Amino acid sequence: MPAIAGIYQMSNEAMLGNHGFELMKAINIPSSEEAIIWQQRQIFLGSVVPKLGETLPYVDVEKKMAITADVHLDNRDELLDRIGIEEVERKTVQDGHLILLAYQKWGRDCPNYFVGKFSFVIWDGSEEMLYGVMGYEREEPLYYYHNQDTFAFCTSIAPLLALPYVEGRFNNQWFTTFANDNERRGIEVDLFITPYEQIMQIPPGYMITIMENQLEISMYRKRKAFGSKTKSSSYDEFV
Template sequence: MIFLGAIAGIYPFYNKQVQGNHIYIMMKELQRFLGDDTVLWQQENIFLGCHTRQITPAPAEEILPYYDKEKQLAITADAGIDNRNELFDRLEMDRSRNQALPDSQLILLGYQKWGEALPEYLAGDFAFMIWDGKYQKLFGARDYSGARTLYYFHNQEHFAFCTLIQPLLSLPYVEKRFNEVWIADFFLADPDRVDHMNPMTTIYKSITQVPPSHSISVCGSTVKIKRYDQFINK
């Protein structure tokens, strides 16, 4: 099946353990939305989750989050990759495997080859987050057109992300204050000026979004947002 997925994750800084009750309340909030399956993946200081809904037949079964123990890489994703054949060629992989390899695993193989340059090679709709256990960092991206969403919260002790805002607000350390500036700009400003709003802000002060055609990297307690070029021929 092809999946429409809502993804989520929690990464406490300074090697602190993810609290189980925080995982529970976040994923319980996700289950309020239509879905067929909820899968969790966790190590001591990182949690990834995915709440999925099957929508159309597809050649490859998608199991998310997916963990490659040998490479120490885990991924959760809401993705539909359009240039699979080209990626197989660039990765020097046999196209006969195309029907059996889910998009998420193809993204992970691309990360192994190109690292944080990965989004430049992807065409399609996607929001994903990868846990790189070797370097103890999170890396993710949102597609060029912004068809998928990717929200996050961070303070001095926690980083959490989700493709929906409400599960983030369910976490006890996330402040639920409206962003008056965003509200004024969105509802009161000249509609022709909406495009000039800060693409990272949301209706809540504590919640930020990854803008379209941007990637995010979280290492230690440092969060970096970087713009990438639309799919290019390299």
């Protein structure tokens, strides 16, 4: 199953070392898939993708950006039109690359324009910013560990527990909330906790931004389905 993972060392004194490799080694990778990694100074991104499939992470050296993603876009043609990609180039633009182009055009509003299943994390080196989104159509969250120096993420919990600075203490609040049917559920805090104290989760429909060592988590607006491709105003309809 495709997976994404990464580590962002926010402190200049902190070093990535081999922690990114340890994170990827802890992912269960079937023989039909392969792990691909990218690392630069304080940022590490990794993906587990089908062999002979899309190359991720995708890196735009000129823009100083990189993306890791698990994505299948259903409105590729619309996005390619909106971004202005020439017909001759379209077959070479895979979904992860297309998301990065959309980010370059619309910034953090880009998920409003996507239709399909997606989760992605972008490193914007020009802004020194990490930005990620979990699409509404996904069923799985994105798990993360965060302290004043480090932000580590993965689409499964176990690899995060393999990092030397992540402790595997159980979260009593999670067990109290989800093991007792009589407890009230659905309050917002329940969306983010996991069975482990030091690991949190980003639910579908949320995005994260880390800039100047500040982590921000917020929802994004989901776009309505098209009624007609010829209705120009439909590009800007959201819920």
